[in-house]
Amino acid sequence: MYIYNSHTKQKEKFEPIKDNDVKIYVCGPTVYDDAHLGHARSSISFDLLRRCLEKNNYNVTFVKNFTDIDDKIIKKMNETGKSLKEITNHYIESYLNDMNALNVKRPDIEPKATESLEAMFDLIQTLQKKGYTYELNGDIYFDTQKDENYCSLSHKCQEDTESRVVTEGKKHPADFALWKICKGDEDVCFDSPFGKGRPGWHIECSAMIKQHIAYDGEYEIDIHGGGADLFFPHHENEEAQSSCAYGGHLAKYWMHNGFVNINGEKMSKSLGNSFFVKDALKAYDGEILRFYLMSTHYRMGLNFNEEDLIASKKRLDKLYRLKKRIYGVNKTNKDKEFENNLLEAMNDDLNISKALAVVDEFIKIANEKLDENPKDKALKQKINSNILFINSLLGIGEKDGYEYFQLGIDEETKNKINNLITQRTIAKKEKNFEEADKIREELTKMGISIQDTPNGTLWEKI
Numbered sequence: 001m002y003i004y005n006s007h008t009k010q011k012e013k014f015e016p017i018k019d020n021d022v023k024i025y026v027c028g029p030t031v032y033d034d035a036h037l038g039h040a041r042s043s044i045s046f047d048l049l050r051r052c053l054e055k056n057n058y059n060v061t062f063v064k065n066f067t068d069i070d071d072k073i074i075k076k077m078n079e080t081g082k083s084l085k086e087i088t089n090h091y092i093e094s095y096l097n098d099m100n101a102l103n104v105k106r107p108d109i110e111p112k113a114t115e116s117l118e119a120m121f122d123l124i125q126t127l128q129k130k131g132y133t134y135e136l137n138g139d140i141y142f143d144t145q146k147d148e149n150y151c152s153l154s155h156k157c158q159e160d161t162e163s164r165v166v167t168e169g170k171k172h173p174a175d176f177a178l179w180k181i182c183k184g185d186e187d188v189c190f191d192s193p194f195g196k197g198r199p200g201w202h203i204e205c206s207a208m209i210k211q212h213i214a215y216d217g218e219y220e221i222d223i224h225g226g227g228a229d230l231f232f233p234h235h236e237n238e239e240a241q242s243s244c245a246y247g248g249h250l251a252k253y254w255m256h257n258g259f260v261n262i263n264g265e266k267m268s269k270s271l272g273n274s275f276f277v278k279d280a281l282k283a284y285d286g287e288i289l290r291f292y293l294m295s296t297h298y299r300m301g302l303n304f305n306e307e308d309l310i311a312s313k314k315r316l317d318k319l320y321r322l323k324k325r326i327y328g329v330n331k332t333n334k335d336k337e338f339e340n341n342l343l344e345a346m347n348d349d350l351n352i353s354k355a356l357a358v359v360d361e362f363i364k365i366a367n368e369k370l371d372e373n374p375k376d377k378a379l380k381q382k383i384n385s386n387i388l389f390i391n392s393l394l395g396i397g398e399k400d401g402y403e404y405f406q407l408g409i410d411e412e413t414k415n416k417i418n419n420l421i422t423q424r425t426i427a428k429k430e431k432n433f434e435e436a437d438k439i440r441e442e443l444t445k446m447g448i449s450i451q452d453t454p455n456g457t458l459w460e461k462i
Helices: 037-055 071-080 084-101 117-129 201-212 228-246 277-283 286-294 306-325 336-346 352-372 377-394 411-429 433-445
Strands: 002-005 010-013 021-026 059-064 133-136 139-142 176-181 197-199 219-227 249-257 260-262 302-304 448-453 456-461
Touching: 002 249, 021 037, 021 201, 037 059, 037 084, 037 219, 037 249, 037 260, 037 277, 037 286, 037 336, 037 377, 059 201, 071 084, 084 277, 117 133, 117 139, 117 176, 117 201, 117 228, 139 228, 176 201, 176 228, 197 201, 201 219, 201 228, 219 228, 228 249, 277 286, 286 306, 302 306, 306 352, 306 377, 336 352, 336 377, 352 377, 411 433, 411 448, 411 456, 433 448
Parallel strands: 021 059, 021 219, 219 249, 260 302
Antiparallel strands: 002 010, 133 139, 139 176, 176 197, 448 456
């Protein structure tokens, strides 16, 4: 398996630090608002990585944190009058629901910043003892000039005023806060060896990695991931404080997913064009949204628009139309050649374009063979096995073949359709074919197609 290492800027053969174990840490959301499409894209990208590693028989430990203390959260508290826990618990639940709808596997460990303070204290104190910090107005800062390797990770240390927090008195613009002393009644305070305050953003992930999954040695974890916007300065600062405190490096491989753009602009709340996942899910099923977001290679930018989403859905439709053709088949007949071809594509830095081309070719050939031998049980079992493999590797194709084509129809309409089908079934049993035909015509006018099968009458949207 090969993955692109953001640090070396090249594809590298993946070799875990220890035996067959793989430890991954992905930066999670700051929980002050609902998840947007950027969160969804990142989650799906690293979900694909995790699934791919597991299919290669690695034992994966996957960690994603929640930043549940931050200036934005404090601002939301002051605006709403709600407590920190009320706000963060609400948005954590909302985030998890959105990710579940997108069929993103739940992380093995989900640490919260507020529950990891002791680990942060240990890291800060270690940095203090080694002389990498200084105090400014009660706050504790990391002195980037003391780290001779600072910016060797991202190589982005040119003057970057947008990424720097401007604070009067800092020794260097790149220096960043490890601990912030409480300044007023509206601030959120935690007891610490440094006085009442709260952690800086960058210290959180380094501390949680050390607490939950770090190795002792040249590298602490195998893979560290997140959005491309986190590479600098966030990941750069994580690497700096971790390597200065403990020696070695924080991660062997660094992976970053591309931005989501809407109307050609980087998605940003400040631009007013953020698109919440929950809003997208009102119009499109989570699997359809997942398929669209993952269909562009994870490192590339994605220009979100509904025309492309609809075109993507039509591609997914083909998989479900094939699934309909083997409706009722539960047994499997492994197709190792197909599985190897699909996994080989994904093993090339999650080459989703090549992988979906393999899926498209499988669908085309399977349909041709079914046309020739519609009752071939061994063929249907092989098709079923391949669809199950697609589901386990790519996270798509798990729905019932007919129910997929019922998506978007409300429960009241579904009940009406099912009642009409029941009436038609009764009419047919009573040999009242005129009435049965009238009901079929009524369903057709509703945009519903029905099919009589050995498993009963099944229906879908036309």
